[in-house]
Amino acid sequence: MTRQQFRRPPTAQEAVLAELRRAIISGELRPGEQVLQDALAERFGVSRVPLREALKILEGEGQVIYRPHRGYFVAELDIDDLREVYRIRDLLESEAVRVAVPKITREQITALAEALEAVEHASAAGDLQMMTEANRRFHFGLIESAGMPRLSRLVRVLWDATDVYRSLYYSDGNHREAVHDEHRAVLEAVRLGDAERAVTELRTHRDRAVSALERVLPAR
Amino acid sequence: MTRQQFRRPPTAQEAVLAELRRAIISGELRPGEQVLQDALAERFGVSRVPLREALKILEGEGQVIYRPHRGYFVAELDIDDLREVYRIRDLLESEAVRVAVPKITREQITALAEALEAVEHASAAGDLQMMTEANRRFHFGLIESAGMPRLSRLVRVLWDATDVYRSLYYSDGNHREAVHDEHRAVLEAVRLGDAERAVTELRTHRDRAVSALERVLPAR
DNA sequence: CAATCGCTCATTGGATACAATCTCCACCTC
DNA sequence: GAGGTGGAGATTGTATCCAATGAGCGATTG
Numbered sequence: 001m002t003r004q005q006f007r008r009p010p011t012a013q014e015a016v017l018a019e020l021r022r023a024i025i026s027g028e029l030r031p032g033e034q035v036l037q038d039a040l041a042e043r044f045g046v047s048r049v050p051l052r053e054a055l056k057i058l059e060g061e062g063q064v065i066y067r068p069h070r071g072y073f074v075a076e077l078d079i080d081d082l083r084e085v086y087r088i089r090d091l092l093e094s095e096a097v098r099v100a101v102p103k104i105t106r107e108q109i110t111a112l113a114e115a116l117e118a119v120e121h122a123s124a125a126g127d128l129q130m131m132t133e134a135n136r137r138f139h140f141g142l143i144e145s146a147g148m149p150r151l152s153r154l155v156r157v158l159w160d161a162t163d164v165y166r167s168l169y170y171s172d173g174n175h176r177e178a179v180h181d182e183h184r185a186v187l188e189a190v191r192l193g194d195a196e197r198a199v200t201e202l203r204t205h206r207d208r209a210v211s212a213l214e215r216v217l218p219a220r
Numbered sequence: 221m222t223r224q225q226f227r228r229p230p231t232a233q234e235a236v237l238a239e240l241r242r243a244i245i246s247g248e249l250r251p252g253e254q255v256l257q258d259a260l261a262e263r264f265g266v267s268r269v270p271l272r273e274a275l276k277i278l279e280g281e282g283q284v285i286y287r288p289h290r291g292y293f294v295a296e297l298d299i300d301d302l303r304e305v306y307r308i309r310d311l312l313e314s315e316a317v318r319v320a321v322p323k324i325t326r327e328q329i330t331a332l333a334e335a336l337e338a339v340e341h342a343s344a345a346g347d348l349q350m351m352t353e354a355n356r357r358f359h360f361g362l363i364e365s366a367g368m369p370r371l372s373r374l375v376r377v378l379w380d381a382t383d384v385y386r387s388l389y390y391s392d393g394n395h396r397e398a399v400h401d402e403h404r405a406v407l408e409a410v411r412l413g414d415a416e417r418a419v420t421e422l423r424t425h426r427d428r429a430v431s432a433l434e435r436v437l438p439a440r
Numbered sequence: 441c442a443a444t445c446g447c448t449c450a451t452t453g454g455a456t457a458c459a460a461t462c463t464c465c466a467c468c469t470c
Numbered sequence: 471g472a473g474g475t476g477g478a479g480a481t482t483g484t485a486t487c488c489a490a491t492g493a494g495c496g497a498t499t500g
Binding site: 010011049053056057059061062068081085088091095149150151153 | 234370374
């Protein structure tokens with residue numbers, strides 16, 4: 001028997017947290033909007049207690065802003081914020097790649113290749129959700145090979161903060177094409193064991209996304 | 221009238237959060253120990269609800285580990301963790317300094333000089349608590365001059381994670397002397413507008429602390 | 441005697457109820 | 471009419487109570 005993954009969320013707070021993330025990424029909860037606890041709790045079928053605990057986690061990640069006695073508000077990200085997030089990602093991800101490439105294993109490279117293919121398949125099938133997911137597998141497969149758990153965690157939070165914009169970027173077919181080429185270039189550099197090359201390719205990859213988004217977003 | 225600062229914590233969770241931080245830094249709550257909610261809530265004179273919300277914040281910062289249905293445990297930091305934290309600090313703080321130095325103002329430099337003096341006075345007076353506080357003013361005065369709020373926030377969390385060890389380091393008079401010299405070197409480089417020099421001096425400053433701590437900590 | 445089962449108790453998770461605070465707007469004052 | 475004042479209602483903050491889960495341990499069974 002292939003062990004069944006049976007992943008029920010063990011607590012309501014975790015289930016709510018997952019739902020909140022989804023709602024924020026999907027835009028159901030819009031930037032700047034107040035999170036009305038009574039309404040949301042009722043919608044999720046839980047009381048306000050687990051909802052508030054989930055919100056505290058999001059507060060720590062900067063996804064919502066907390067103002068005492070006023071409540072939680074979905075964080076707004078302007079261009080400057082986006083640039084800062086991507087700049088920090090550059091610093092952290094470059095380090096991760098420099099550490100990871102020299103010690104990456106065959107198996108890990110295989111997993112990267114698999115994720116890369118999954119991205120392209122999902123893209124071709126027009127399944128943006130699955131594409132986003134596979135894209136994470138690709139990038140974090142590489143990053144986590146560095147064996148720096150705290151760094152990986154920070155990068156994950158930075159990705160979460162800009163998830164809204166990522167799907168916006170992917171919705172354009174030309175962007176998706178560019179993404180595929182860039183991924184291949186990264187994987188090739190990793191295969192060759194050329195860390196600096198991988199760092200450069202990843203930087204190109206990110207910079208292209210930022211410039212595209214800069215053209216779409218409000219200037220502050 | 222010099223406007224009174226009147227800083228009562230507006231909510232119980234914030235008061236509890238501050239107390240928890242203090243308790244963790246001071247070692248009252250020891251690494252690995254379970255945070256017994258009933259006991260702590262009673263000790264702080266609040267119910268478990270605000271306590272749990274404060275713990276969620278600390279969970280997000282990595283100061284406590286949460287295991288569903290089992291509770292919260294004070295995070296343990298071994299040498300490898302310490303090295304990783306300092307490596308990430310290096311990446312982020314170096315960036316902050318490179319951005320900050322070219323655009324730092326006279327007033328901000330004056331504030332740095334003031335903080336530096338406060339560190340030395342507190343050190344001479346043997347007031348480690350005040351020294352720690354002034355030390356933060358010095359370092360974050362510089363970092364925040366970069367005008368990168370998210371980066372500043374990440375660095376703050378990294379500092380918090382190693383606060384326990386920082387006081388350990390300061391408790392040695394020789395270390396405190398070295399700290400003073402290193403601070404002056406940093407400030408001098410900032411005054412000269414030499415960002416790379418400041419980055420190097422800060423790296424020395426950090427590296428010295430890490431090596432000293434490596435000699436004290438358990439090897440994992 | 442080893443392994444498993446099932447009970448008990450300590451502890452956490454969550455729902456409900458109530459207290460505290462903020463927002464908003466009608467009203468008053470000058 | 472500008473500015474301040476004082477509720478009313480909405481919303482958040484916290485205490486209390488009960489349910490759910492997990493750890494420990496003795497009993498049972500092969």
